[in-house]
Structure formats: C-alpha cells, structure tokens
Amino acid sequence: MNVLMTGVGGQGIILASDMxxxxxxxxxxxxxxxxxxxMAQRGGSVMSHVRFAERVDSPLIPFGGCDILLSFEELEAARYLKYLKKDATVIINQYRLAPPAVVSGSRKYPDVVPFLRERTPNIHLVPGTAIAEEMGNARGVNIILLGLLSTLLDPPESAWYDAINSMLKEKIRAANIEGFKRGRQIKIQ
Amino acid sequence: MAFFISESSQGEYVMKKILSGNEAIARGAFEAGVSFISAYPGTPSTEILQTVANEYPAIHAEWTPNEKVALEVAAGASYAGARCMAVMKHVGVNVAADPLMTLPYTLIRGGFVLVSADDPELFSSQNEQDNRHYARFAKMPMLEPSTSQEAKDFMVEAVRISEEFETPVMLRTTTRISHSMGVVELGGENGCRTPSLERHPAEWVMLPANARARHPVIEERIRSLKVYSDASPLNVMEMGSPKLGIISSGVAYQYAKEALPHASFLKLGLSYPLPEDLVRKFAAQVDELWVVEELDPFMEEQVKALGIDCHGKDRLPLCGELNPDIIRGAVMGIALQDGDQPDLPPRPPSMCPGCPHRSMLWALKRNKCFIAGDIGCYTLGFLPPLSAIDTCLCMGAGINHAHGMATVFGPGKEKIVAVIGDSTFYHSGITGLLNLAYNKGAALIVILDNSTTAMTGSQDHPGTGVTVRGERTVNLDLENLVRALGIGWVRTVDPYDVKQTRKDVKEALAFEGPSVIISKAPCVLLKSRNVPGRALTVDTDACTGCKVCIGLGCPAIEFRDEKAHISDMCVGCGVCADLCAPGAIGGEK
Structure with missing residues (x-):
C-alpha cells in the first residue's frame, strides 16, 4: 500500500506520516x-511517501503506484498526478494557501479537481481545517486528516491510540485523540 | 519514539524502531562505541549530531564552527584512542578537504568515520557533487548504506574496518538515505575504548620525510582493502535471471530492485575499493551488465577499466536523483510514462513572514546596491519580488566577492555590498573580513545576525552562547570581533526599524573604507523572537493598491481585487506598515 501526503511546509505532514x-x-x-x-520547511511544497507491505524496496512510490493521496492543501493535490494509480482514492483538505505567484496577483489560484478527475473518480473534499478551527486549533488539521485516513486502513482504532500515546507528549495527547476521533467521523463514500 | 518489541525471522525477540537514515547512523555510532562526534550543520546531515546530542548522553557531541574543525578535532580524538565521527554535508567535505587528504597518511588509533551526506537533486545545496570521488582521491574505504537498517549496521562496520586497517573510513549517504525512514532492528553496545596518550611521531608528524615514508603504506593498505572488499559480507551477489545483471549501491540499488525484481544484482555496500574479482565473477554470469548509480559513473568507469563492457551513463542520467521509473525506462528502453502535468503556480520555499532579513535586503535594494550573497535563508531573497541577491557561490564567498568587485571598480563607483549570516560568518567569513581590512577594501558587509543557524533548523553556534546540548558557554562579542579584525566603521542595527536602518545603510555606504552593519534580530522561528506574533490588518478603503508592501515578498501579504490583504500567517513585524504611505496597514485583528 502506498500513501502520498502532500501540502505546504508547516502543516504537520511529517508528524502525520511518522504516525x-x-x-x-x-x-x-x-x-x-x-x-x-x-528548504521545504520555508513554506514550500512538501510531499511525504509512505509505503508499507511485507517487504518494501524503494522509499519512493513508483509513478502510477499511489493508492491513497491525502492532500493538506488543495493546489498541492494536483502537483504529483504522475504518482496516482488509476482509481486512487484522493482526499483533499478544503484549504487554500496562495503560492507566491497568486499572492503577487500574477496568477489565479486554480481549481484542481478537474485535473484529478482525469486520473480518478474517487475524489473527496473534506473540511479538515474548518473542523480544526472549530475545535480551537487550526494546526490540529494533521491529526484530523489522519483520523479520516485511519478509516481506510486495516489497523484497528486502538493501534492508532497506542501510537499517539507513545509518540506524543502527555500534555498534547488528549487534544490529539479528540481530533483523531473527529477525523474518523468524517464520512466519505 | 518508543521501542517496539517483535519477533525476528530467527524467532528471537528484537527491538524495532522506525528511524531515519540519520537517526540510524547516530544509533550505529552508539552501538559501535563512538565517544566523540563533531559536525557543522548542513542538509541532509544535520540530524545525526542532533540525535546523538538528544539521545546518547554518554557521547561527546559538538557543533564546530566549520567542517575543517570538525574533522580535525575528531582526528585528535582518534589519535587519543577514542572512536569518533565527523559529520558533514557533501560540500562541507570540500571545506575539510585539506586535513582529509593527509589524514589517511597518519595512524588512526580509535576508529574514525567521516560521514558525507550528498544531495543528488540539490534539494538544499549549491551543487550536486558526487563525494564518492573523495574516497578514491584520499585513498580511504567507503561504505554506502541503502536503507536505515544498513545505515546503522554499516556505521558499526565502518568503525571496525577503521580500526582493523588503521584508516579513516567514509560513510556516504544521500538525501534519500539520510531523510527516509525505515524499520531498524536495534543491536547491542560494543563498548568504548579508553583513551591513552601515545606518541607516534613518524606516523603523526607529516613533514616530507615522514609523509614520503607513509605514502607506500596507504597504497599497500588500499590493495589489502581491495582483497577485503572481495570477501566482505557487505558486497553480495543476488542471482536472479542471468539475462540481466545490475551492479548498484546506495538507494539506487533499492530503486533498481523495485523496478527490476527478477534481475541479478551485485549489491555493493563496501563500494570503494571496488571488489574487482567479485565484479569479474558477476559479469561472467550475466548476459547484459548494467551499473546503476546516481550522479557520476564512479563504479562504471572502474568496471570498464577492468575491460568489462557494461551499460550505465550511456542511458541513465548524470544529473539529479534516480527513481524506479527512470531505471526501468532506461534498462527496458521505454519512454518514461509520467503523463501530463498541469501547469500549476510553483510553490518555492521563501523567507518566513516576519523574517528580519527581509527589511534589511529591502533597504539595500532601495540603495541600488549590488548584493553578493552567501549560504543561508537570506539566499531566498533572490526570489522575486525582492530579487535582492546577486551572487551565491559557497560558504563565506560573499564578502570576498564584494571585496574583489569593489576593488576593481574603485572607491565610490558602485555600491557593492555583501550579506552573510552569523553562522556562515563564523564558519568562513572571518578570514574574508580580515582580508578586506588588511587589503584596504571598501565594501559594506552586512552580517545578518539572527542568533542561530536558521536554514538547517536552528542550531546553536559560537555566537549564541549555548552548546548543542543546551549548556551555557562563552558568548562571542561580534561587534568587538569585527573591530579586532580591523574594521573602523561598525554599527549594530535593528532591521525592524525601517527608517533608521535605511539611514544607517546610507551612512555606511558613504564611509570611505570597509564598513560592517550587524543586522541583529532573532530568527522568527526561535522562541526568543521579538515580534508580537499577532497579525496586522489592511484598511482596504485606505489602501491605494500601490503594491509597495507586495515588493517585500512577504508570504502573508496577498494582492487581491487591486488591494493588499494580510493573512493569518502575519506575525506582526510591522515592516510593511512602516512602508505603507497611506498608512493603511496597522492595528491588530
């Protein structure tokens, strides 16, 4: 199974893929x-390849090999189309962060869904950032999206709490578990 | 991350952990009994020393001002009998090349490992040099791990080989090894060596008579290592189909294995000196031979020198990273199937909102300066709309570029300026400034002092007064250091005070002779930053759409519907508000 996480530096992608x-x-x-x-940490594009199987050779997902794309930002979902499998599941967090050319007014922020639709019909836009903000911390979007992702994978819910407990400091565990649970409630078809 | 106990293939219980290649090298150093590690931060090598400092308290760890110092202090530890490691990125080895070329002539007591972390694809570097050439150039053995597990295991093996052959050993990683994570089965500790004072003048005093006598020793040693390499368990044949044979090392092996699982492989972990007999044996068993390696045809040329015909860089790229698709395409002779990619606006890295470098670069730009840059976050000031960096060559070069240029133009002709960060200044800017003063130069040098090594993720250095382990230490007085080097005009400025900064820049440029401005404000990513952290707002009725604020290139200011808008990324540094003529920017949300 190959999962690609994309987004912008500072969105917590690395911690999500670690988990x-x-x-x-x-x-x-x-x-x-x-x-x-x-350099990617300075607000640049970030892409994290996660591969798991009985045996994994390449740390990079081959082109056309990605089963699930989880994008933390809308535009970044379309930057790596070549990695998508036909019929890959694409989950896009509804959040737009303008890149420099859009900030300066020289380009328009594009609608990326049509590009993705050429590759796969399984595209789901989810309000991860809105939920995080409603919960009082926009930076918690990573754990919410991870909660959603967990519903598409085999390990039982408890395995995720074991990982959260072993990887996060005690004072932030409860908030992360709460965010994770909210993410699991997001329904995609 | 906690350990995880699981059953190994042999049915024993083993401790497993997911580690990056860098964390695995640090773990390997611990298991090998390394007791001394020195490094200068540089992507992709930085996390090795950080992991040691955070997780292995018994190992002495130090950030050194540059890689030459790192290599030499580690050599001292080795002469004293301790196992040691010097860690740096590929271009850092250039800085350390002077001691490195002679170190193999000398007697190594405690195991000495040089970790060189190369950066194919230049994710965060100024060139794409292939440091495997250094192993051959300095005549020392080289190990190339291809996974996190091997990064740990090879580190242990590197120390062993170093002591057995009394030679420094190079452990060469690349970004994809250093920064990829993988499952690692942990091993036990081998124990440290107790240091003892010995004298070996014939082996340690490299004056011509002694060095002349040592040269044949290293030639003989590399011959012995060639024999050793043929039998090393790090070099293995994995026979699949005899139709296609692939010689590979490092991450390229993993890519090739993914792309062509049925091929036969000669996987080289100890890739220099090349195991020549093994290569001959492997080549004789396959119909078509390929050497699959990133960057230069390092192994390929040696294979060809044995009179063995093979494919390699005739079909594989010399530039950039490989991946499974490039390798499959080259070997199978098929075009790369990566489909059409839509034309999306790029998202390059940029200086952070509130970065103190931005206003200083803007002030220099306003004075129509030619700005010789250096290595650090401020190099990103090259990007439009700031477009404020005119050169960037290597660590410490900017000051020297500025002096060279200003000298040939003559006094007062062109406004030649250099900008250099504090960590880069301590790394290799001091000698340049000394030269500027000594040779009666006239350039303005701006030291962008943000009190950290920001680009690599905030490491301490001699100007921060704190060690890698967070202990207080001497705190260098930068202004006095600059004066001591012979600079008569020195001023420390607050770059957030835009008006005063512009005045100071004008005064410094008007000064006859070399001048230094220390632009002092902590990096916004540091906890000790002095910006309020709350976003400013734009009064859109007052905004005239003049775009002066957009010219700062701050990611928090967006131009939409002919007006400026400030996003939540704003940390309230106030520079744009100071520049806004109609006074439309201000307040807090």
Whole structure:
C-alpha cells in the first residue's frame, strides 16, 4: 500500500506520516517513508511517501503506484498526478494557501479537481481545517486528516491510540485523540 | 519514539524502531562505541549530531564552527584512542578537504568515520557533487548504506574496518538515505575504548620525510582493502535471471530492485575499493551488465577499466536523483510514462513572514546596491519580488566577492555590498573580513545576525552562547570581533526599524573604507523572537493598491481585487506598515 501526503511546509505532514509509519510497523509491516526536509520547511511544497507491505524496496512510490493521496492543501493535490494509480482514492483538505505567484496577483489560484478527475473518480473534499478551527486549533488539521485516513486502513482504532500515546507528549495527547476521533467521523463514500 | 518489541525471522525477540537514515547512523555510532562526534550543520546531515546530542548522553557531541574543525578535532580524538565521527554535508567535505587528504597518511588509533551526506537533486545545496570521488582521491574505504537498517549496521562496520586497517573510513549517504525512514532492528553496545596518550611521531608528524615514508603504506593498505572488499559480507551477489545483471549501491540499488525484481544484482555496500574479482565473477554470469548509480559513473568507469563492457551513463542520467521509473525506462528502453502535468503556480520555499532579513535586503535594494550573497535563508531573497541577491557561490564567498568587485571598480563607483549570516560568518567569513581590512577594501558587509543557524533548523553556534546540548558557554562579542579584525566603521542595527536602518545603510555606504552593519534580530522561528506574533490588518478603503508592501515578498501579504490583504500567517513585524504611505496597514485583528 502506498500513501502520498502532500501540502505546504508547516502543516504537520511529517508528524502525520511518522504516525502512519509507526502504526503500520506495529501491525507487522515493513515500512519505508521518504520526504524532503530543509528548504521545504520555508513554506514550500512538501510531499511525504509512505509505503508499507511485507517487504518494501524503494522509499519512493513508483509513478502510477499511489493508492491513497491525502492532500493538506488543495493546489498541492494536483502537483504529483504522475504518482496516482488509476482509481486512487484522493482526499483533499478544503484549504487554500496562495503560492507566491497568486499572492503577487500574477496568477489565479486554480481549481484542481478537474485535473484529478482525469486520473480518478474517487475524489473527496473534506473540511479538515474548518473542523480544526472549530475545535480551537487550526494546526490540529494533521491529526484530523489522519483520523479520516485511519478509516481506510486495516489497523484497528486502538493501534492508532497506542501510537499517539507513545509518540506524543502527555500534555498534547488528549487534544490529539479528540481530533483523531473527529477525523474518523468524517464520512466519505 | 518508543521501542517496539517483535519477533525476528530467527524467532528471537528484537527491538524495532522506525528511524531515519540519520537517526540510524547516530544509533550505529552508539552501538559501535563512538565517544566523540563533531559536525557543522548542513542538509541532509544535520540530524545525526542532533540525535546523538538528544539521545546518547554518554557521547561527546559538538557543533564546530566549520567542517575543517570538525574533522580535525575528531582526528585528535582518534589519535587519543577514542572512536569518533565527523559529520558533514557533501560540500562541507570540500571545506575539510585539506586535513582529509593527509589524514589517511597518519595512524588512526580509535576508529574514525567521516560521514558525507550528498544531495543528488540539490534539494538544499549549491551543487550536486558526487563525494564518492573523495574516497578514491584520499585513498580511504567507503561504505554506502541503502536503507536505515544498513545505515546503522554499516556505521558499526565502518568503525571496525577503521580500526582493523588503521584508516579513516567514509560513510556516504544521500538525501534519500539520510531523510527516509525505515524499520531498524536495534543491536547491542560494543563498548568504548579508553583513551591513552601515545606518541607516534613518524606516523603523526607529516613533514616530507615522514609523509614520503607513509605514502607506500596507504597504497599497500588500499590493495589489502581491495582483497577485503572481495570477501566482505557487505558486497553480495543476488542471482536472479542471468539475462540481466545490475551492479548498484546506495538507494539506487533499492530503486533498481523495485523496478527490476527478477534481475541479478551485485549489491555493493563496501563500494570503494571496488571488489574487482567479485565484479569479474558477476559479469561472467550475466548476459547484459548494467551499473546503476546516481550522479557520476564512479563504479562504471572502474568496471570498464577492468575491460568489462557494461551499460550505465550511456542511458541513465548524470544529473539529479534516480527513481524506479527512470531505471526501468532506461534498462527496458521505454519512454518514461509520467503523463501530463498541469501547469500549476510553483510553490518555492521563501523567507518566513516576519523574517528580519527581509527589511534589511529591502533597504539595500532601495540603495541600488549590488548584493553578493552567501549560504543561508537570506539566499531566498533572490526570489522575486525582492530579487535582492546577486551572487551565491559557497560558504563565506560573499564578502570576498564584494571585496574583489569593489576593488576593481574603485572607491565610490558602485555600491557593492555583501550579506552573510552569523553562522556562515563564523564558519568562513572571518578570514574574508580580515582580508578586506588588511587589503584596504571598501565594501559594506552586512552580517545578518539572527542568533542561530536558521536554514538547517536552528542550531546553536559560537555566537549564541549555548552548546548543542543546551549548556551555557562563552558568548562571542561580534561587534568587538569585527573591530579586532580591523574594521573602523561598525554599527549594530535593528532591521525592524525601517527608517533608521535605511539611514544607517546610507551612512555606511558613504564611509570611505570597509564598513560592517550587524543586522541583529532573532530568527522568527526561535522562541526568543521579538515580534508580537499577532497579525496586522489592511484598511482596504485606505489602501491605494500601490503594491509597495507586495515588493517585500512577504508570504502573508496577498494582492487581491487591486488591494493588499494580510493573512493569518502575519506575525506582526510591522515592516510593511512602516512602508505603507497611506498608512493603511496597522492595528491588530
């Protein structure tokens, strides 16, 4: 299984993909995960490849190999189309962060759904950021989206709480578990 | 992250952990009994020393001002009998190349490992050099892990080889190894060596007579290592179909394995010196031979020098990273199927909202300066609309560029300026400034002092007064250091005070002789930052749409419907408000 997480530096993608990797390792899979640090942290595009199976060789997902794309930002969902499997599940957080060319007024923020539709019919826009804001912390969007993602994967709900408990400091655990549960309630067809 | 206990393939219980390649190297150092680690931060190598500092308190860890120092202090620890490691990114090895080329001539006591983290695809670097050449150039063995598990295991093996052959060993990773995570089965600790004072003048005093006698020793050693490499368990044949044979190393092996699972492989973990007999044996068993490697044809040329014909860089790219699709396409002779990609607005990294570099670069730009840049976040000031960086070559080069240019133009002709960050200044700017003063230069040098090594994720340095482990230490007085180097005009300015900053820049440019402005404000990503952290707002009725604020290139200011808008990313530094002629920006939400 190949999961691609995309978004913008600072959205908490790395922690979300760390947590997914931990859960899949604990459920007995070989796991590899790859992303780029460094300059990407300065508000640039971020992409994290997470692969799990009995055995994983390449840390990068081959083109056409991505089963699930989880995008934390709308535009970033369409930046890596070549990785998508035909009929891949695409989950897009409804959140638009204008890139520099849009900020300066020289380009319009594009509607990316038509591009994605050429690859797969399974596209779901979800209000992750709105839920996070309603819960009082816009930065909690990563755990909400992870909660949603968990409903598409095999490990039982409890495995995720084990990972949250082992990876997060005690004072932020309760808020993250709450966010995770809210994410699990998001319904996609 | 907690340990996780599970059953191994042999039915024993093992501790497993998901580690990045860098974390695995740190773990390997711990298991190998390394007791001394030195490094200068540089992507993708930075997390190795950080992991050691955070997780292995028994190991001495230090950020050094640059990679030359890192390599030399580690060599000292080795001479004293301790196991040690010096860690740097690929271009850092260039800085350390002077001691590196002679170190193999000298006697290594405690195991010495140089970790070189290369950056194919230049995710965060100024070039794409292939540091495997350094192993051959310096005549030292090189190990190339292809997974996190191997990163840990090879680190242990590197220390062992170093002590057995009394040679420094290079552990070469790439961004995809250093920053990828994988499952690692942990091992036990091997124990440290107790340091002891010995004297080996013939092996440690590299004057011509001694070095001449040592040269044959390293030639003989590399011959022995070639034999060792042939038998090393790190170099393995995995026979699949005899139709296609692939020699590979590092992450390229994993890509090739994914792309062509039925092929036969000669996987090289100890890739220099090349195991020549093993290569011959493998080549004889396959119909078509390929060497699959990222960047230069390092192994391919050595294979060809053995008189063995093979494919490699005739079909594979010399530039950038490989991936399974590129390899499959090249070997199978099919075009890459990556489909049409829509034309989307790019999202390059940029200086953060509230970054103190922005207003200083803007002030220099307003004075029509030519700005020689350096390595750090401020290099991103190159991007439009700021477009404020005119050169960037390597660590410390900006000051010297500025001096060279200003000298040939003559006094007062052009406004030549250099900008350099505090960490970069301590790394290799001090000698340049000394030269500028000594040779009666006239450039203005702006030291962008944000009290951290920001680009690599906020590491301490000699100007922060704190060590890698957070202990208080001496705090360098930058202004006095600059004066001591011979600079007569020095002023520390607050870059958020836009008006005063512009005045100071004008005065410095008018000064005959070299001048230094220290632009002092902590990085906005530091907890100690001095900006309010609350977003400003635009009074859209007052906004005339003049776009002066847009010229700052701040990601928090958006131009929409002919008006400026400020997003929640704003931290309230107030620079745009100071520039806004109609006074439309202000207040708090």
């Amino acid at each position: 997914l990797s931990e859960v899949m390792m604990r459920s007995g899979c070989d796991v590899k995960k790859s992303e780029i640090h460094g």
